[in-house]
Amino acid sequence: MTDISAPAAAPKPNLDIGRILSGSFSVLFSRFWYFAGVTFLAMLVIFLVLGGGMLALGGTFALVSGQLDPDAMAGPGIAVVLIFVFLYALGFAALFLVLARSAVTVRLGQGVQFGAAVSSALAGMIPFVLTGLLAYVLFVFGFILFIVPGLYVGALVTALMPAIAYERAGFRGLARSFSLTRGYRWTIVGLNLIWFVLMLVISFVVQMILGVIMLAVMAPALMGAAETGAVDPALGAGFGVAAIVINLISLLLYCVFLPLTAIFPSVIYARLIEIKEGGAADALRAVFE
Numbered sequence: 001m002t003d004i005s006a007p008a009a010a011p012k013p014n015l016d017i018g019r020i021l022s023g024s025f026s027v028l029f030s031r032f033w034y035f036a037g038v039t040f041l042a043m044l045v046i047f048l049v050l051g052g053g054m055l056a057l058g059g060t061f062a063l064v065s066g067q068l069d070p071d072a073m074a075g076p077g078i079a080v081v082l083i084f085v086f087l088y089a090l091g092f093a094a095l096f097l098v099l100a101r102s103a104v105t106v107r108l109g110q111g112v113q114f115g116a117a118v119s120s121a122l123a124g125m126i127p128f129v130l131t132g133l134l135a136y137v138l139f140v141f142g143f144i145l146f147i148v149p150g151l152y153v154g155a156l157v158t159a160l161m162p163a164i165a166y167e168r169a170g171f172r173g174l175a176r177s178f179s180l181t182r183g184y185r186w187t188i189v190g191l192n193l194i195w196f197v198l199m200l201v202i203s204f205v206v207q208m209i210l211g212v213i214m215l216a217v218m219a220p221a222l223m224g225a226a227e228t229g230a231v232d233p234a235l236g237a238g239f240g241v242a243a244i245v246i247n248l249i250s251l252l253l254y255c256v257f258l259p260l261t262a263i264f265p266s267v268i269y270a271r272l273i274e275i276k277e278g279g280a281a282d283a284l285r286a287v288f289e
Contacts, residue, residue: 099262
């Protein structure tokens with residue numbers, strides 16, 4: 001009697017770490033001015049509108065002899081501060097959700113879909129703030145328990161933001177993230193660590209470059225002052241110009257690094273959808289081609 005062996009199980013698809021890392025930068029630079037511009041304008045609105053609102057409430061932060069008046073923080077002041085903190089959280093949540101949804105649609109070849117991204121962000125920002133707060137508490141608690149559990153929690157919630165942004169999962173976002181990451185969590189832990197180290201290295205290199213620029217601008221005036229013993233009046237002006245240039249570069253870099261924090265998990269999310277669901281949307285078949 002001929003033995004009929006059972007068919008071999010299909011190999012488990014992998015996340016393909018290299019493509020996720022390169023894909024994150026590809027999404028950013030394919031629509032660089034969109035992601036940087038949205039981030040800059042959103043930050044401007046958040047700080048001008050909410051910051052201006054807080055300053056308008058003179059009783060909340062009353063300055064007495066250059067010090068914050070403790071009495072101004074009592075009673076209604078605390079409530080107002082908490083309201084503004086919540087509004088800040090909503091503002092940043094909306095920004096991250098817009099960036100995340102646009103990252104997914106760009107990766108799918110569907111464009112940035114800014115209007116749909118704003119609509120999803122407005123619908124999902126409260127669930128994202130509340131579920132994100134819960135995830136953060138679990139993350140911190142996990143880190144207290146010898147770090148590794150915290151890293152695992154970080155992997156668990158990797159798909160939370162893009163699920164809320166792209167699927168409008170709302171408060172189901174945590175459950176959706178748990179489902180999508182199942183079977184790949186330790187891989188995501190490693191991927192998150194690689195990404196963290198990569199961001200640190202890039203940040204260090206950038207800071208070194210900015211330091212060299214500052215030194216190159218200031219060196220001639222400093223050397224002249226050392227030789228003559230007199231301070232060149234141009235020294236202060238040169239320092240001011242250098243400071244402005246470096247601050248502008250730093251702002252631009254901030255508008256690069258912040259979108260990457262939304263793009264990276266969105267690219268992981270798209271890959272998990274492709275692996276587990278074969279492409280929930282037709283365009284997902286082309287995500288990593």
